[in-house]
Amino acid sequence: MNTEFISQIQNGSPLAVARAITAVERGGAPARELCRALFPHTGRAHIIGVTGAPGTGKSTLVNALAKEFRAREKRVAILAIDPSSPFSGGAILGDRLRMQDLTGTGVYIRSMASRGQLGGLAAAVADALVILDAAQFEIILVETVGAGQSEVDIAKHALTTLVIEAPGLGDEIQAIKAGILEIADVLVVNKADRDGANAAVAALQMNLNLNPNKHAWRPPILKTIAPTSEGVSQVVDAIYKHTAYLDEHGLRAQKERARFDDGLRALAQREWLEQKMHALPPGQWDAWLAQITQRQRDPYSIAQEVLAS
Amino acid sequence: MNTEFISQIQNGSPLAVARAITAVERGGAPARELCRALFPHTGRAHIIGVTGAPGTGKSTLVNALAKEFRAREKRVAILAIDPSSPFSGGAILGDRLRMQDLTGTGVYIRSMASRGQLGGLAAAVADALVILDAAQFEIILVETVGAGQSEVDIAKHALTTLVIEAPGLGDEIQAIKAGILEIADVLVVNKADRDGANAAVAALQMNLNLNPNKHAWRPPILKTIAPTSEGVSQVVDAIYKHTAYLDEHGLRAQKERARFDDGLRALAQREWLEQKMHALPPGQWDAWLAQITQRQRDPYSIAQEVLAS
Numbered sequence: 003m004n005t006e007f008i009s010q011i012q013n014g015s016p017l018a019v020a021r022a023i024t025a026v027e028r029g030g031a032p033a034r035e036l037c038r039a040l041f042p043h044t045g046r047a048h049i050i051g052v053t054g055a056p057g058t059g060k061s062t063l064v065n066a067l068a069k070e071f072r073a074r075e076k077r078v079a080i081l082a083i084d085p086s087s088p089f090s091g092g093a094i095l096g097d098r099l100r101m102q103d104l105t106g107t108g109v110y111i112r113s114m115a116s117r118g119q120l121g122g123l124a125a126a127v128a129d130a131l132v133i134l135d136a137a138q139f140e141i142i143l144v145e146t147v148g149a150g151q152s153e154v155d156i157a158k159h160a161l162t163t164l165v166i167e168a169p170g171l172g173d174e175i176q177a178i179k180a181g182i183l184e185i186a187d188v189l190v191v192n193k194a195d196r197d198g199a200n201a202a203v204a205a206l207q208m209n210l211n212l213n214p215n216k217h218a219w220r221p222p223i224l225k226t227i228a229p230t231s232e233g234v235s236q237v238v239d240a241i242y243k244h245t246a247y248l249d250e251h252g253l254r255a256q257k258e259r260a261r262f263d264d265g266l267r268a269l270a271q272r273e274w275l276e277q278k279m280h281a282l283p284p285g286q287w288d289a290w291l292a293q294i295t296q297r298q299r300d301p302y303s304i305a306q307e308v309l310a311s
Numbered sequence: 312m313n314t315e316f317i318s319q320i321q322n323g324s325p326l327a328v329a330r331a332i333t334a335v336e337r338g339g340a341p342a343r344e345l346c347r348a349l350f351p352h353t354g355r356a357h358i359i360g361v362t363g364a365p366g367t368g369k370s371t372l373v374n375a376l377a378k379e380f381r382a383r384e385k386r387v388a389i390l391a392i393d394p395s396s397p398f399s400g401g402a403i404l405g406d407r408l409r410m411q412d413l414t415g416t417g418v419y420i421r422s423m424a425s426r427g428q429l430g431g432l433a434a435a436v437a438d439a440l441v442i443l444d445a446a447q448f449e450i451i452l453v454e455t456v457g458a459g460q461s462e463v464d465i466a467k468h469a470l471t472t473l474v475i476e477a478p479g480l481g482d483e484i485q486a487i488k489a490g491i492l493e494i495a496d497v498l499v500v501n502k503a504d505r506d507g508a509n510a511a512v513a514a515l516q517m518n519l520n521l522n523p524n525k526h527a528w529r530p531p532i533l534k535t536i537a538p539t540s541e542g543v544s545q546v547v548d549a550i551y552k553h554t555a556y557l558d559e560h561g562l563r564a565q566k567e568r569a570r571f572d573d574g575l576r577a578l579a580q581r582e583w584l585e586q587k588m589h590a591l592p593p594g595q596w597d598a599w600l601a602q603i604t605q606r607q608r609d610p611y612s613i614a615q616e617v618l619a620s
Binding site: 278304 | 343346347350351353354364366564567568571572574575576578579580581582583584586587599600601603604606609610611612613614615617618
């Protein structure tokens with residue numbers, strides 16, 4: 003491993019960090035070696051997940067949170083996950099506008115799409131977090147679009163998870179709240195200057211009453227207007243209150259353990275399959291697939307054969 | 312395996328099908344045995360993925376499509392995937408309303424959340440499709456909420472993928488279109504009686520021009536008003552046109568192959584990890600996790616040790 007490159011990353015060089023994240027997006031042996039070298043230098047970053055449906059003004063709010071953390075003299079990175087663009091990386095235009103907004107603030111911003119990654123988006127995100135943590139960012143805001151399995155997977159990495167809502171997004175969004183609420187440590191009703199903000203807060207309150215959190219931490223519900231930063235400082239205060247609560251109750255270690263439990267499983271599976279595919283006789287995999295598509299054999303028994311091979 | 316149960320499923324008994332899907336949601340050996348027994352009887356269903364952001368009226372449109380296929384004398388099942396409710400199964404109320412709408416139509420409807428599943432939602436969906444296919448449903452509509460990695464994973468199972476849009480859902484939704492468009496075989500602008508429907512069609516046209524489909528099939532863009540079924544028959548016609556295109560160009564087998572390629576990888580990985588975890592000495596996994604959380608060792612080298620163990 004290039005020790006010069008490693009120390010550049012550790013010193014937080016934006017160029018080195020960008021190169022390193024591109025390497026983990028590509029995957030393979032170089033990514034693995036890099037993360038291995040950096041891992042001992044991690045564990046100090048506060049990873050904050052921010053999730054919410056399209057239309058909630060999430061990106062603007064994440065920018066405002068980043069600026070508030072900067073005002074509190076923290077080193078801040080934003081990792082914007084765009085799982086809806088697996089092929090074309092469709093968020094580029096939005097990124098440029100956001101980067102303009104953050105110019106001169108010292109906030110590092112990077113977006114990731116799942117395109118071209120071995121082992122999927124979750125694995126690349128886990129590796130990117132290793133890099134940002136080793137690069138001494140104290141606050142890492144991980145932003146996810148929409149509400150789906152990937153959000154839940156990514157929430158596992160976060161010490162604190164924010165769920166963003168906004169007034170008037172329609173009934174279907176109301177219906178999906180129950181599930182997403184359970185990953186929330188802090189709830190934010192953004193666009194609070196719109197009609198229906200108080201109704202949205204009341205609906206969330208009711209939902210919380212119906213689904214009391216098993217860990218006894220009741221997520222606060224806060225109102226924000228992201229473009230003017232109204233309420234943003236209170237959200238940051240709530241984030242710190244949440245981490246203080248975790249520390250008081252010895253839950254920080256438990257959260258970290260759960261994160262690495264999932265991560266290690268995924269990593270081991272990925273490495274195993276990679277080795278296995280390399281070791282198969284040429285044409286064997288294709289022959290199996292042909293047997294399955296022709297219904298001569300079933301995938302379940304072939305999976306057993308892969309294991310035994 | 313209970314042959315009585317197997318033949319009840321094959322005869323399409325709603326009760327047996329429901330029990331079978333519950334079994335695959337739970338996972339483990341019973342699910343595997345069941346799918347293994349049913350797999351040889353699959354391959355006839357036309358799996359249609361329907362995806363789109365919250366607020367597009369997707370569920371109402373799926374119901375309308377189901378009724379149209381019924382009118383064409385097809386046996387129809389709906390599999391509604393709700394990945395946003397990994398814990399509490401939050402879609403129950405919505406399900407009841409939908410089921411009322413379908414009462415007496417002979418459409419089988421089932422929702423799945425990722426809660427409590429070994430191996431994740433994608434694996435359980437794959438198994439549920441085996442069951443519905445073996446139960447002789449000719450049309451299986453797989454409906455996914457939102458736009459995320461899970462949508463892309465699930466689109467892989469489908470022979471035809473519909474992407475639903477609606478006018479006036481805000482800029483953020485426009486921004487995510489580029490990625491989701493690439494999985495679309497048929498594009499639908501629902502709520503076409505609203506302002507901005509023609510603008511939405513024009514925006515999609517432009518997007519298609521910017522991102523021409525590599526397979527030369529150009530997705531048609533159709534307008535619907537789901538509650539009155541306006542335009543729904545044309546969507547069904549477009550679906551059949553798409554499958555005819557696949558058959559003419561020998562692409563059906565290729566799609567099936569890609570589906571089982573992913574499925575077999577995921578299945579083998581899941582089975583391997585299950586065996587491995589059972590074979591580890593008691594306390595070994597916990598000891599590894601402790602070493603990682605204390606940064607004494609890194610997950611990458613421990614993954615190698617898991618493989619070697």
